[in-house]
Amino acid sequence: MAEKKFPKDFVWGSATASYQVEGSPLADGAGPSIWHRFSHTPGTTHEGETGDVACDHYNRYKEDIKLMKSLGLKGYRFSISWSRIFPNGKGKINEKGVDFYNRVIDELLKNEITPFVTIYHWDLPAALQDIGGWTNRDIANWFGDYADYLFQRFGDRVKHWITLNEPWVMAFIGHMYGEHAPGMRDIYAAFAVAHNELRAHSKAVEAFRSEGIKGKIGITLSNGSHDPATDSTQDVLAARVTHEFSNYPLFLNPIFKGKYPEHIENFEKEFLPKGYEKDMDEIKRPIDFVGINYYSGDVVKADPSSPMGVKIMGRGLPKTEMGWEIYPEGFYKILKGVQDEYNPKEVYVTENGAAFDDKVEDGAVHDQKRIDYLRDHISQAHRALEDGVKLKGYFVWSLMDNFEWAFGYSKRFGITYIDYKTQKRILKDSAKWYANVISKNAVE
Numbered sequence: 001m002a003e004k005k006f007p008k009d010f011v012w013g014s015a016t017a018s019y020q021v022e023g024s025p026l027a028d029g030a031g032p033s034i035w036h037r038f039s040h041t042p043g044t045t046h047e048g049e050t051g052d053v054a055c056d057h058y059n060r061y062k063e064d065i066k067l068m069k070s071l072g073l074k075g076y077r078f079s080i081s082w083s084r085i086f087p088n089g090k091g092k093i094n095e096k097g098v099d100f101y102n103r104v105i106d107e108l109l110k111n112e113i114t115p116f117v118t119i120y121h122w123d124l125p126a127a128l129q130d131i132g133g134w135t136n137r138d139i140a141n142w143f144g145d146y147a148d149y150l151f152q153r154f155g156d157r158v159k160h161w162i163t164l165n166e167p168w169v170m171a172f173i174g175h176m177y178g179e180h181a182p183g184m185r186d187i188y189a190a191f192a193v194a195h196n197e198l199r200a201h202s203k204a205v206e207a208f209r210s211e212g213i214k215g216k217i218g219i220t221l222s223n224g225s226h227d228p229a230t231d232s233t234q235d236v237l238a239a240r241v242t243h244e245f246s247n248y249p250l251f252l253n254p255i256f257k258g259k260y261p262e263h264i265e266n267f268e269k270e271f272l273p274k275g276y277e278k279d280m281d282e283i284k285r286p287i288d289f290v291g292i293n294y295y296s297g298d299v300v301k302a303d304p305s306s307p308m309g310v311k312i313m314g315r316g317l318p319k320t321e322m323g324w325e326i327y328p329e330g331f332y333k334i335l336k337g338v339q340d341e342y343n344p345k346e347v348y349v350t351e352n353g354a355a356f357d358d359k360v361e362d363g364a365v366h367d368q369k370r371i372d373y374l375r376d377h378i379s380q381a382h383r384a385l386e387d388g389v390k391l392k393g394y395f396v397w398s399l400m401d402n403f404e405w406a407f408g409y410s411k412r413f414g415i416t417y418i419d420y421k422t423q424k425r426i427l428k429d430s431a432k433w434y435a436n437v438i439s440k441n442a443v444e
């Protein structure tokens with residue numbers, strides 16, 4: 001098969017998030033986050049698992065960066081735990097939290113790995129939840145101040161910033177379906193959260209510009225390829241509504257165009273917070289790149305009997321351990337779609353990867369299915385590049401197995417296997433395969 005070459009400066013990386021890998025959530029003066037509180041609440045996670053130890057990255061970050069170096073990674077996307085820096089979410093600063101991220105950043109730079117920092121990956125300080133969390137309009141300022149502080153402390157060395165990770169998931173899985181922290185089930189709250197996330201994102205971008213940081217700032221959005229089940233007008237509309245609601249348009253339409261997507265205004269207006277229109281001018285603000293996360297695709301049927309008016313179905317394709325169908329072509333559609341619809345200056349794939357039931361055999365993990373998944377998806381990313389998508393980098397989810405939120409440690413997404421009993425790291429075959437992709441700057 002022909003080799004698909006990537007551009008010279010293409011950033012090959014891997015991604016993680018603070019609560020999923022660090023462990024030691026309360027160490028050195030950190031305050032509890034909503035994920036600490038949620039996972040310690042009975043009945044919320046797989047077998048009651050928590051992020052108390054996770055991959056112990058808080059203590060083993062040097063070893064992990066060595067591992068990244070051995071794979072030839074050019075970039076590492078990680079998130080900062082808000083409550084390590086501000087234990088109460090605002091006010092008092094915890095220098096020891098700042099020190100930890102200084103050590104991580106310096107170690108990365110020493111190894112010539114570019115840090116991509118996610119300012120917020122779901123672990124809100126619990127103290128802010130007690131005053132309404134993301135449903136409180138004041139959070140735009142709390143978040144703006146927190147982000148501004150990060151720019152002041154790390155902006156000399158960190159040049160790539162992501163304001164929020166997957167605001168849709170945080171709003172709806174956390175506040176409407178109740179499966180993630182803070183475990184609320186209220187559709188009005190969920191839309192208010194999405195709206196406040198946009199306002200908070202905008203405050204952070206404003207602070208970034210006024211600090212004059214020489215770098216780039218963007219936002220990372222969750223996506224699935226939602227295609228119409230048939231070409232009937234109803235199914236086409238149902239798929240479009242699903243796309244606008246749960247993919248990049250819900251956030252990029254306000255950011256790029258200063259209004260919610262057409263069908264959100266048509267069908268969901270009732271749920272948006274009163275007077276939301278007044279905020280739209282402020283939300284519309286240029287960003288430097290868009291981060292795209294993609295895992296899976298499905299098909300959508302109009303279904304008036306269901307609450308959202310749609311029925312989401314599979315195509316009968318093979319699935320990952322998450323039960324998500326493997327649909328690489330959808331990755332192309334999402335990447336092409338975001339460029340066509342909003343024409344961002346740059347696009348990064350900030351997450352893509354798969355969970356499989358990995359087994360250690362004689363000290364190795366032969367995860368051929370993950371290799372196939374990554375090869376097929378990276379090929380589709382290449383196709384998007386050739387068709388004009390301004391794709392600048394690709395970050396595999398994840399560097400290592402970790403705490404998969406409500407699924408605890410039962411799902412393994414890593415290219416590195418973690419033996420949780422010993423904290424031993426074992427490079428899976430997919431890690432070796434990925435190292436080869438990086439060194440050739442090409443996929444077969």
Ligand code: FCB
Pocket residue numbers: 017020165166169222293351397404405413
């Ligand atoms: C994304 C999250 C990430 C991880 C992957 C599997 O939704 O951003 O933290 O859980 O899914």
